[in-house]
Amino acid sequence: MLRRTLLSMTSVAALGLGGPLLAADVPDDVTLADEQTFSYRMLDQFPTLDPQLNEETAGSHVIQQLFEGLMIQDDEGNLIPGVATGYEANEDNTEFTFTLREDARWSNGDSVTAQDFVYAWQRAATPATASPYAWYVELTGMENAAEIIAGNAEPDTLGVEAVDERTLRVTLTEPKPYFPAMTSYATLSPVHQATVEEFGDDWTDPENMVSNGAYVLEDVSLNEFWRASKNPEYWDAENVVIEEITGYIINDSSQALTRWEAGEFDLLEPIPAGSFPRLKEEYPDAAYSTPRLCSYYYQLNQRDDAPEALKDVKVRKALSYAVDREIITDRVLQGGQTPGYTFTHEATAGFEAPTIDYSGWTQAERDEAAQQLWEEAGSPELDLTLIYNTDESHRQIATIISQMWKQKLGVEVTLENMEWSTYLDVRKAGNFDVARSAWCGDYNEPSTFLNILKTDQEQNDGKWSNTEFDALMDQAATSDNPQAQYTEAEMILSNDMGIIPIYHYANVFMLDPTLQGFPMQNVENSWYVKDFYRVAEE
Incomplete structure (x- = not known):
């Protein structure tokens, strides 16, 4: 017998019984700025934008904008639907069945299907991929994950199957009630099989990448910046307000602060050590410290x-x-x-x-x-x-x-x-x-x-x-x-x-006060630019 799993705060909509979940939640009395862009400082250049090869935070933040997993998070860190509209679990939490939304699309217009997740998860586990996060697949407890990673079983024996285009079933070797939360991490994002197979190691280049998130990759300049634009094929594109994202790689924290103060970008994290008390006094509406x-x-x-x-x-x-x-x-x-x-x-x-x-x-x-x-x-x-x-x-x-x-x-x-x-x-x-x-x-x-x-x-x-x-x-x-x-x-x-x-x-950071929608209560610092919007300056 399957039991219905309720998702905190958004359970009705998540299970397809209510209205759609939207991206940016813009109050009716807010006047939006004419230019809807978001920019932020990055400490380091991400080594990769391949979800199955990524192993660090800088890349995770970028991948989170370009790709969307089964489940994502709201501004308090609660689990909410991404590509999936919801899920069901059996009584002992060893089997999870996810229902995918019908309007999920890749940036080239192809439908996002259950098989895309099967391919990506098998790809993360197979030794041929040499994923530094293969251990994460094993950690999920999916059947045969450990054996596949050790080279003792074939990737197609992993405990995940596409029941049909819109239904994904996952089988675990042990009870794991928090498994759905694990699907929000980059490693378990879907990838477009035809693109990966056609371009190999170059599939993440801007001219080649096909993604399913709210944004599409436009440009990467090594150790300088990356840029993405709004994805018109994203299922909730009409509610995505920010049109363009730019991340600037700035290793020097003092230089980064000087550039933030000059208005070159919106979000600076982290700030130079020891500077928070001064910055909070000088910029009370822009300096934040959260767990x-x-x-x-x-x-x-x-x-x-x-x-x-x-x-x-x-x-x-x-x-x-x-x-x-x-x-x-x-x-x-x-x-x-x-x-x-x-x-x-x-x-x-x-x-x-x-x-x-x-x-x-x-x-x-x-x-x-x-x-x-x-x-x-x-x-x-x-x-x-x-x-x-x-x-x-x-x-x-x-x-x-x-x-x-x-x-x-x-x-x-x-x-x-x-x-x-x-x-x-x-x-x-x-x-x-x-x-x-x-x-x-x-x-x-x-x-x-x-x-x-x-x-x-x-x-x-x-x-x-x-x-x-x-x-x-x-x-x-x-x-x-x-x-x-x-x-x-x-x-x-x-x-x-x-x-x-x-x-x-x-999380100690500076944020331009005109940029709204940042998840102050999300202790994982898991942010999605699709939820942001810029208000007009008074």
């Missing part, structure tokens, strides 16, 4: 060829205890960030943060414990290389932490900054001692954080491994109430100091 589902941490290399000292839990704990997190959040960043002692962000839905012992100590007590642990570990003479991607706040944090380690433990640290793509490659290859890292939730549930630290998981670049942790996360996947497993997993992570959590993000 963001991301955690900033340092990965410690524990591979076979890593420094032996880093394999000693006493050394790892000493390094973590010696970090004064409040200096970083309250004196450097000053934007509403909070000290991190768990990996999972405190704003994650359904997460009750456990009490981590050293989080309640004074910094003097942490320092004393760090020095004692260091002595117990034999007071190693340690020279570390710390890598980070180019950004002023990353540099400041790395400099401060390296000074803390030097002063308190005698550790010598060499800092190496790299541009984004190089940094990702170096980190993935394990060519570091310590690596600046951050993780933003792909969906709003604690497993989106903790699962990436399982042994052999793709994003676990430091290769920390704990069999008890792995077992707990496997148990959580099938638990009716996994909070107990999440709590214990966080305690193990802290006791073994598999990573060094540093702070939990706030």
Whole structure:
């Protein structure tokens, strides 16, 4: 027996029983500006716009404008229909059936069908694609995903089928009530099979790309900008107000702020570290700080060829205890960030943060414990290389932490900054001692954080491994109430100091006051330009 799944706030419309869900919600008394454009600053050049190859935030934001998955999010992060009008789940949440809207179209006019999703999801899982996010397909729990990724089963055995053009059925190996939320992430976006097969690696070039989102790609200038225009074939195009999007790649945060103040673009995120108090006072209608589902941490290399000292839990704990997190959040960043002692962000839905012992100590007590642990570990003479991607706040944090380690433990640290793509490659290859890292939730549930630290998981670049942790996360996947497993997993992570959590993000940004519709309450910072509109200046 199937049970009807209600979607928060929009359940009636989502199930096809009410009126259509619209894009931009423009109040009747608003006067729109004549020019409807949106522009924003990007810290780094996205490595790819292929949904199945993307693995980072900059690309995700772009892909979200160009492609639309089965489900998307509203301005509070609630799940709402995208290509699907709704879904049904069986009693134990192991089978989901999605109904696709009849007016969903690709930018070339072709219908978006269930088979487009089957093709894309199989493509993400097959080893031939070499997707860095193949693990995400396995994480969904779809039947045979693990076997396909390991090369032990054919892609067409994946637990997804096109029942007909408008019906997609997904079969999971274990109950996963939040599976529909996972379909909003870029990896599970559909792609146009004929285009991918005709152009191969070049299918994402502006002149070749066929997409199904509210916008179509017009231009990409490497390390400078990208531009997209409104897609007339989008199913809700009549309610999309913004006609053009431009993203500017600006590595230097201070330069980016100067250009924002000059009116060159609408959205600046993040702002330079420490500048929020001044900017909030100077631009009260444009400066914002809201919770963001991301955690900033340092990965410690524990591979076979890593420094032996880093394999000693006493050394790892000493390094973590010696970090004064409040200096970083309250004196450097000053934007509403909070000290991190768990990996999972405190704003994650359904997460009750456990009490981590050293989080309640004074910094003097942490320092004393760090020095004692260091002595117990034999007071190693340690020279570390710390890598980070180019950004002023990353540099400041790395400099401060390296000074803390030097002063308190005698550790010598060499800092190496790299541009984004190089940094990702170096980190993935394990060519570091310590690596600046951050993780933003792909969906709003604690497993989106903790699962990436399982042994052999793709994003676990430091290769920390704990069999008890792995077992707990496997148990959580099938638990009716996994909070107990999440709590214990966080305690193990802290006791073994598999990573060094540093702070939990706030989304600190500047937004032109004439740009309306930005989702201030969406903790995943998942925004869709189709929901924006620009008001006329008074």
